[in-house]
Amino acid sequence: MNECRETxxxxxxxxxRYILNGQVSDDVIYMRRLNLQKTENMAADMRLPTFRKQVSxxxxxxxxxxxxxxxxxxxxxxxxxxxxxxxxxxxxxKLTASVAGEVERVNxxxxxxxxxxxxxxxxxxxxxGRITEVQQKRWKVETNSRLDSVLLLSSVNLPxxxxxxxxxxxxxxxxxxxxxxxxxxxxxQSVFSDGALSLHTRSLKYxxxxxxxxxxxxxxxxxxQKTHFHNLPxxxxxxxxxxxxxxxxxAPGQQDEEAGGYYTSLEPVSLSDREVISRLRNCLLAxxxxxxxxxxxxxxYCYESSLPHQIKDILKPEVMEEIVMVTxxxxxxxxx
Amino acid sequence: xxxxQVSEAEKVYILHGVRxxxxxxxxxxxxxxxxxxxxxxVSNTDGSAKVTLGHTDVLVGVKAEMGKPRxxxxxxxxxxxxxxxxxxxxPEFEGRGGDELGMxxxxxxxxxxxxxxxxxxxxxCISRGEHCWVLYVDVLLLQCDGNxxxxxSVAIKAALFNTKIPKVHISEDEEGGKEIELxxxxxxxxxLNVENVPCIVTLCKVGHRxxxxxxxxxxxxxxxxxxxxxxxxxxxxxxxxxxxGSLDPESxxxxxxxxxxxxxxxxxxxxxxxxxISIECSVVSNFNLIRTSKLxxxxxxxxxxxxxxx
Numbered sequence: 001m002n003e004c005r006e007t008x009x010x011x012x013x014x015x016x017r018y019i020l021n022g023q024v025s026d027d028v029i030y031m032r033r034l035n036l037q038k039t040e041n042m043a044a045d046m047r048l049p050t051f052r053k054q055v056s057x058x059x060x061x062x063x064x065x066x067x068x069x070x071x072x073x074x075x076x077x078x079x080x081x082x083x084x085x086x087x088x089x090x091x092x093x094k095l096t097a098s099v100a101g102e103v104e105r106v107n108x109x110x111x112x113x114x115x116x117x118x119x120x121x122x123x124x125x126x127x128x129g130r131i132t133e134v135q136q137k138r139w140k141v142e143t144n145s146r147l148d149s150v151l152l153l154s155s156v157n158l159p160x161x162x163x164x165x166x167x168x169x170x171x172x173x174x175x176x177x178x179x180x181x182x183x184x185x186x187x188x189q190s191v192f193s194d195g196a197l198s199l200h201t202r203s204l205k206y207x208x209x210x211x212x213x214x215x216x217x218x219x220x221x222x223x224x225q226k227t228h229f230h231n232l233p234x235x236x237x238x239x240x241x242x243x244x245x246x247x248x249x250x251a252p253g254q255q256d257e258e259a260g261g262y263y264t265s266l267e268p269v270s271l272s273d274r275e276v277i278s279r280l281r282n283c284l285l286a287x288x289x290x291x292x293x294x295x296x297x298x299x300x301y302c303y304e305s306s307l308p309h310q311i312k313d314i315l316k317p318e319v320m321e322e323i324v325m326v327t328x329x330x331x332x333x334x335x336x
Numbered sequence: 337x338x339x340x341q342v343s344e345a346e347k348v349y350i351l352h353g354v355r356x357x358x359x360x361x362x363x364x365x366x367x368x369x370x371x372x373x374x375x376x377x378v379s380n381t382d383g384s385a386k387v388t389l390g391h392t393d394v395l396v397g398v399k400a401e402m403g404k405p406r407x408x409x410x411x412x413x414x415x416x417x418x419x420x421x422x423x424x425x426x427p428e429f430e431g432r433g434g435d436e437l438g439m440x441x442x443x444x445x446x447x448x449x450x451x452x453x454x455x456x457x458x459x460x461c462i463s464r465g466e467h468c469w470v471l472y473v474d475v476l477l478l479q480c481d482g483n484x485x486x487x488x489s490v491a492i493k494a495a496l497f498n499t500k501i502p503k504v505h506i507s508e509d510e511e512g513g514k515e516i517e518l519x520x521x522x523x524x525x526x527x528l529n530v531e532n533v534p535c536i537v538t539l540c541k542v543g544h545r546x547x548x549x550x551x552x553x554x555x556x557x558x559x560x561x562x563x564x565x566x567x568x569x570x571x572x573x574x575x576x577x578x579x580x581g582s583l584d585p586e587s588x589x590x591x592x593x594x595x596x597x598x599x600x601x602x603x604x605x606x607x608x609x610x611x612x613i614s615i616e617c618s619v620v621s622n623f624n625l626i627r628t629s630k631l632x633x634x635x636x637x638x639x640x641x642x643x644x645x646x
């Protein structure tokens with residue numbers, strides 16, 4: 001019998017909401033109120049998992065963009081006239097993809113660019129990294145790439161901004177400047193032959209990072225822009241590292257000229273700044289979960305559309321969806 | 337536990353945030369992350385549950401087997417716990433790396449359930465002194481993002497609730513030996529009463545305050561944590577302190593008087609696989625563990641087949 005009986009008890013002052021997905025037959029939902037005394041704001045939210053929505057590529061979209069998405073094992077072409085590039089291999093005369101991504105054809109070269117991959121740095125990329133080791137005359141930095149990146153002692157600015165030869169004493173005091181666990185913002189100077197990146201913090205805008213929040217996302221979601229340092233109008237500043245590490249920090253004060261990170265202020269950050277930073281962090285996670293390209297405008301739109309919700313609610317699946325939908329609409333309107 | 341590195345400045349930021357009751361993700365000190373629970377997904381177990389708390393993923397399977405009861409308590413069955421930290425969670429758990437953490441977690445679970453009231457062990461007895469049900473509870477850690485104890489305890493409670501133990505008929509045959517028959521009907525089974533199964537709450541001391549449901553970054557800033565397992569009536573079954581830091585006795589009392597507990601209601605999920613019911617309901621009750629305790633977390637699944645009375 002297709003009958004569904006639901007009973008909802010109204011609780012004074014509580015929010016009680018339920019969402020039914022799909023058909024409900026023979027289901028009865030029984031709820032019992034247990035040990036309810038005073039009602040304050042919600043502390044724990046338990047729920048049952050929901051089906052992930054299936055997103056189908058509309059035929060018009062794929063025809064316009066001409067994107068050719070492949071998964072590992074898909075045959076790209078059987079024509080032997082092509083040269084095979086990254087992400088492909090020859091399987092019995094057929095060119096097959098070895099990663100999941102889109103096919104790029106440049107004249108006779110066929111390669112597959114993966115959708116989700118470790119950070120492959122190029123010269124000039126801005127990265128945010130964490131020091132993992134202190135070695136002789138260099139630091140090893142973790143930047144979400146295949147190998148740890150290298151920050152040479154000769155590539156950092158010495159205290160006081162002097163330009164001089166690095167002495168043995170500088171080598172011994174390396175740990176005073178950057179320790180294991182410290183965060184830095186740097187630029188890629190060059191790429192070694194094995195693929196490791198060589199970083200430098202030679203400008204005053206790079207250097208050790210102070211108080212703030214690090215958000216780790218996929219590198220493919222960060223849009224390449226002219227500048228990756230933004231002071232958002234909502235009251236916080238953001239560094240969108242090309243390697244997927246995004247750093248949020250309170251907007252620097254007026255008297256500040258970038259000291260290059262030698263002086264990290266350990267003053268408590270005000271509550272309003274903290275709220276902005278927490279909200280931005282949750283918005284970034286929401287955008288990352290829905291694979292939206294990240295740049296200052298999209299982050300800002302997401303922040304604005306999340307304002308009606310409480311900060312801790314942003315990470316709930318339905319709220320995330322709603323916010324991202326509004327952001328996408330705004331972005332489309334802005335373009336069109 | 338899997339660890340992350342945090343810089344000094346990040347630690348200071350987190351400490352000040354906890355002091356102001358606004359954590360990095362906007363939660364208060366006593367708020368849990370979003371939790372999702374699913375039961376009955378592993379078909380070759382007698383009961384299973386999967387809990388996702390933030391990015392922590394825990395899968396629990398319960399298998400009921402017949403065994404000999406312990407000599408000291410011939411009319412009771414017992415539970416065996418095993419926690420497996422899978423290398424999927426972090427590379428640190430590869431090979432034997434996860435064994436230490438797994439041992440620590442299983443020992444804590446033994447302590448938590450080591451009393452007569454959590455699970456009615458007498459109902460697991462088949463014939464006194466000879467046969468009893470042994471429940472093997474296997475926990476698999478799929479992803480580790482802090483707060484393992486809480487997630488595991490919730491998953492165990494859900495899995496025990498979901499456990500269906502076949503009914504046993506004992507008949508005497510001609511020579512006086514006992515013959516045990518398990519009923520073949522999948523619906524002819526016994527369910528456990530999980531009302532008194534405790535749930536674990538981990539309180540981490542960060543700075544001068546304590547936080548519930550700490551993430552890995554907050555764990556890196558805390559020196560000590562207190563693990564308390566509480567039943568819904570407020571009975572404390574186990575208290576443990578982990579970590580190298582020291583806890584002031586007064587702060588322990590303060591921690592156990594957590595003001596806003598969480599009282600979560602659970603609703604039935606229909607055994608039909610195609611239907612999903614997502615219900616969000618949370619209610620908080622003011623409770624005080626030491627005096628008249630209320631609940632910390634309660635999971636009370638009421639699933640009785642296809643029809644329920646209200």
